Amino acid sequence: MNEQNIFSQYIQKHSVFRDKRTLSSNFVPERIQHRGEEIQILGSIIAPVLKGFHSNNIFVYGTCGTGKTICTKYVLGQLVEILGTHGRDIKPIYINCKMKKIADTEYRLFAQLLREFGETVPDTGLPTDVLYRKFFEKIDSGKNEVIIVLDEIDALFRKIGDDFLYNLTRINSELKQSHIMIIGITNDLSFREALDLRVKSSLSEEEIIFKPYNAAQLKDILEERASAGFATGSVGDSVLGKCAALAAQEHGDARRALDLLRVAGEMADRLGDGIVEERHVDMAEYKIDMDRIVETVKSQPRQSQAVLHSIIKISQKTALQKQWSDRRMLTGDVFDAYAGICASVGMKPLTQRRISDLIAELDMLGIITAKVVSNGRYGRTREIRLAINDNAAQKVDAILAERFSA
DNA sequence: AGTCCACAGGAAGGGCAGGCGA
DNA sequence: TCGCCTGCCCTTCCTGTGGACT
16 A cells, blocks of 8 residues: 555554444434333333234423434334334334425425335425325235334424324324324424314324433443443543533533534544543534534525624624623614625625514524514514624634625 | 504415426 | 426515503
8 A cells, every 4th residue: 555645644543433333323222321211111102013002192302312312213123123023014214304305394294204115206296185195095005003203393393383293193094904103202392282282182192201311321321332432441531521511511412412522532533642531522512513503504595694694794893892792783783784795795685574584593593692672662673692602703704704705 | 541663473475496197 | 288286485565562752
């Protein structure tokens, strides 16, 4: 091999990792810690399908990173494993409703369900009721028990309402030999309350609530993952403790804890340090937050970017004169600045109504905070502030300035 | 108590791209 | 090819809001 090859150095270098996959939040381990009770309950609700009985629908609640998805996948994995010995026709389907362009509309949801059965469905073009009928015919062509896991079901509900749930449950009353069971996963505890009465009554569901992990539980989880993921002696107890403590501050989010640990390892690797230290966790925390912001901004449509650009511009201008807490602006200010940017780059401006929606979307993404306030006779508007720190704002501004340079 | 402001936000519909079936 | 369907982005129109001001 050519010693000058740019990758030869990488191959020779010692890595802190043994198996990085196990440090991914999507990885389903053989044993899930601190969720024994929830797994038991979930299993006991699903179990009747093994004997040919119908199971109730289930709603799994819990904040981000509390193990809802992983436990559900784990239980279904166990189900599939035992199916081999029982030979029943049970088909679990996992769909993440937050995945844009995958299952974020009723059409796309049914299209995705049909694809799980090996059908080819166009991305658009067919009436939704045709897909509905196709799906119906497909599952009723045999004796099937279909378990549909709808992860982040609240995202789909917010976008298209609860008709899709009603339609899914209604299918059961029409099916002759098959049955559908729905497992909805959500971090919105008020989700059920928002459902229409007729949907609630047709669901006949059970609920499981996942509580956040505490720091000690997170550390247990990290220890087990680290022993499989890192080379022996590469990561110390204090590093695991720090990742656990930081994640515990964020509502006991195990996903965050794993991300911190994995990225800290990547930092150590990149710097050729051989051992993961606490300073790598600090770097990881910064990098994760920065990457999230930059990626979010880059993936926004041009008009949203122009709105954000105008918000940063106003924020920078006021920063010179005011305290941080006073760096707020109103919808009208943002619209004026946005119109100015459009004029300078020759872009057709959208209406204020549309900009109002884009501001709300940026708020949802966590890049800005936009609070509706009333200023008395000076009107009702949104008070807008940047929700990212100065470093991130500068980085985002540099990206946007390049995009909107006249 | 009534007025007024500067929007918020819902509803309806237009225009577009793209796919299907007759 | 045409009519009909979809999702998506957008505009237009409208009503509602809440607190300062008169």
